[in-house]
Amino acid sequence: MSTASLQEAPGRSVVNAGRPGKRRSNRVGSRLAGLPWILPAVLLVVGLIYFPIGFTGYASTLDWNGFILSTPKEVGTANYAKMLGDDVFWQALWHTAYFYVITFSVQTVIGFAIAAVMHSKIRFGAVYKAIVFIPTVLAPATMAPVFRQIFDQYGQFNWLLSHIGLDSLTRPWLADPGTAMPVVMFITVWQWTGLTFILYYAAMAQVDTEVLEAARVDGASSLRVLRSIVWPMCRGTTAALAVLGLIGALKTFDIPYLVTKGGPNHGTEFLGTYIYQTMVQQKHFGYAAAIAIALLVLAVAGGSIMSVRNRRAGRDQ
Amino acid sequence: MFDVHSRASRIGLQILATLMVLPFLFPLLAAIQGSLGGLGIGNYAKVFNTGIVATVFTNSLIISAFTIGIVYAVTMLAAFGFAKLRLFGREVWFWVLLAALTVPEAVLLTPLFVVASTFDLYNELAAVILPLAAMQVPFTVLIARSFFDGIPTELMEAAKVDGASILRVFWSIILPLTRPITATIVVLTLINSWNAYLLPMLMLNDQSKQVVTLLPSFFVSQYTNDQTGVLAAAVITAIPEILVYLALQKYFERGLAAGALK
Numbered sequence: 001m002s003t004a005s006l007q008e009a010p011g012r013s014v015v016n017a018g019r020p021g022k023r024r025s026n027r028v029g030s031r032l033a034g035l036p037w038i039l040p041a042v043l044l045v046v047g048l049i050y051f052p053i054g055f056t057g058y059a060s061t062l063d064w065n066g067f068i069l070s071t072p073k074e075v076g077t078a079n080y081a082k083m084l085g086d087d088v089f090w091q092a093l094w095h096t097a098y099f100y101v102i103t104f105s106v107q108t109v110i111g112f113a114i115a116a117v118m119h120s121k122i123r124f125g126a127v128y129k130a131i132v133f134i135p136t137v138l139a140p141a142t143m144a145p146v147f148r149q150i151f152d153q154y155g156q157f158n159w160l161l162s163h164i165g166l167d168s169l170t171r172p173w174l175a176d177p178g179t180a181m182p183v184v185m186f187i188t189v190w191q192w193t194g195l196t197f198i199l200y201y202a203a204m205a206q207v208d209t210e211v212l213e214a215a216r217v218d219g220a221s222s223l224r225v226l227r228s229i230v231w232p233m234c235r236g237t238t239a240a241l242a243v244l245g246l247i248g249a250l251k252t253f254d255i256p257y258l259v260t261k262g263g264p265n266h267g268t269e270f271l272g273t274y275i276y277q278t279m280v281q282q283k284h285f286g287y288a289a290a291i292a293i294a295l296l297v298l299a300v301a302g303g304s305i306m307s308v309r310n311r312r313a314g315r316d317q
Numbered sequence: 318m319f320d321v322h323s324r325a326s327r328i329g330l331q332i333l334a335t336l337m338v339l340p341f342l343f344p345l346l347a348a349i350q351g352s353l354g355g356l357g358i359g360n361y362a363k364v365f366n367t368g369i370v371a372t373v374f375t376n377s378l379i380i381s382a383f384t385i386g387i388v389y390a391v392t393m394l395a396a397f398g399f400a401k402l403r404l405f406g407r408e409v410w411f412w413v414l415l416a417a418l419t420v421p422e423a424v425l426l427t428p429l430f431v432v433a434s435t436f437d438l439y440n441e442l443a444a445v446i447l448p449l450a451a452m453q454v455p456f457t458v459l460i461a462r463s464f465f466d467g468i469p470t471e472l473m474e475a476a477k478v479d480g481a482s483i484l485r486v487f488w489s490i491i492l493p494l495t496r497p498i499t500a501t502i503v504v505l506t507l508i509n510s511w512n513a514y515l516l517p518m519l520m521l522n523d524q525s526k527q528v529v530t531l532l533p534s535f536f537v538s539q540y541t542n543d544q545t546g547v548l549a550a551a552v553i554t555a556i557p558e559i560l561v562y563l564a565l566q567k568y569f570e571r572g573l574a575a576g577a578l579k
Contacts, residue, residue: 037398048451055428120319139512141530303419
């Protein structure tokens with residue numbers, strides 16, 4: 001991962017000052033003058049991220065229940081072999097993949113559309129903006145019980161359906177794997193579209209209004225302007241959101257854990273929930289560590305590949 | 318973006334906007350409605366009567382304050398070091414931090430759990446604060462460094478000619494210029510530490526150590542399936558968050574959107 005790779009993600013760069021390397025000549029002090037300044041950050045990250053990763057790597061070769069006093073048994077790569085033959089592991093991966101594709105696409109479409117509408121002459125724009133953004137600042141853990149209630153057999157969603165004549169559709173949404181996953185995705189979209197919206201909203205503010213006016217004078221419709229001018233100009237934002245969404249999908253834990261506990265029948269199992277369950281409930285620390293290492297590899301590889309691709313696309317523009 | 322001239326199209330657009338926004342509001346209304354079922358306002362009294370509301374808010378405040386403090390201090394020092402001072406192997410050091418950007422929390426659970434129980438950090442707020450800070454730092458250093466890169470080095474050189482030490486330059490010249498990035502760092506860290514669930518759930522079992530995100534689940538275990546209590550607890554924890562957001566709206570949105578402004 002390099003500096004440029006993630007430059008466009010939210011909050012990443014307030015002042016775009018060009019490449020860091022260019023200013024080397026007028027930096028101050030002796031050869032290691034910067035070391036004491038960066039050391040606290042490096043120690044914190046090495047001590048609390050790198051060391052634990054190393055430990056997880058070691059633990060992944062053990063058969064161990066996690067108690068310090070119990071003697072772990074060395075099993076080599078047995079945990080990894082077990083993982084590759086574990087249906088639940090593959091299910092969790094598959095869930096992560098389609099969860100990512102669907103939530104990212106839906107958030108992009110809705111977030112972009114709301115941003116476009118909010119940039120038009122709308123009353124109560126400030127109120128609407130706040131409503132869309134509020135879910136982003138709320139804890140998933142706070143809202144999870146609310147959604148459990150809404151999608152319960154006797155919840156508001158079924159009440160709504162039966163009042164608009166869709167009685168036949170009412171069901172216990174969280175009890176069936178086929179509907180529990182869409183609910184988990186719905187909650188995610190509800191929660192994170194505010195961020196997508198705010199980023200597109202900010203990006204659209206940078207679009208030159210003269211270009212838009214010129215296109216309109218030439219007879220382009222609003223939709224056409226959005227598709228052919230605004231959307232391409234927001235490409236950087238879309239790319240940054242794609243990376244963020246991928247990392248977010250791999251990190252998914254709070255919502256499926258709190259809403260469905262990864263069930264029913266592993267129907268909403270993600271790598272995070274599976275690791276937690278394996279470790280805390282089944283006390284298979286070694287196996288949990290092996291899955292954690294797989295998750296780490298996916299997150300680092302996925303993040304790097306997408307950033308590199310984005311950077312290339314950025315250069316070609 | 319949409320060019321509206323006629324009255325009809327303006328109204329149409331307003332209706333479209335309203336329809337798009339309402340689904341975001343419904344779950345919040347459902348939370349309030351659900352929390353008033355059964356005992357009505359009494360559900361809120363029930364939550365407060367447990368006596369842990371003040372405890373969880375205090376603990377969350379402590380955790381957020383310390384996490385923000387650590388992240389801010391460590392980030393500012395590192396960003397200054399990376400952007401303004403000579404450093405052998407700079408990009409290697411930087412890469413060491415950046416590589417940790419995408420590490421999921423779940424990867425750290427096994428070792429953190431074992432280490433915390435070995436060193437008896439279990440049920441200590443520090444066992445949550447330190448990992449939260451460590452996970453935040455790679456990102457904040459990344460954004461702070463590019464901000465510091467934009468501060469002209471000539472400012473520092475002028476001060477050095479006047480005989481100021483590096484420490485003094487950092488403190489009196491650079492830091493006062495970093496207010497925009499400070500707001501971003503504080504808001505991001507606040508959201509991430511206040512909303513953290515997995516680490517507190519794992520590390521803080523003692524009731525006197527729990528945090529706001531654990532308040533709703535308290536009612537699931539305590540009174541089996543007391544939905545109204547759970548929802549009242551959810552509303553109680555959501556309200557302060559919404560109020561803080563509304564009060565600092567500009568900083569929240571700017572903080573999260575900063576990267577998109579090119």
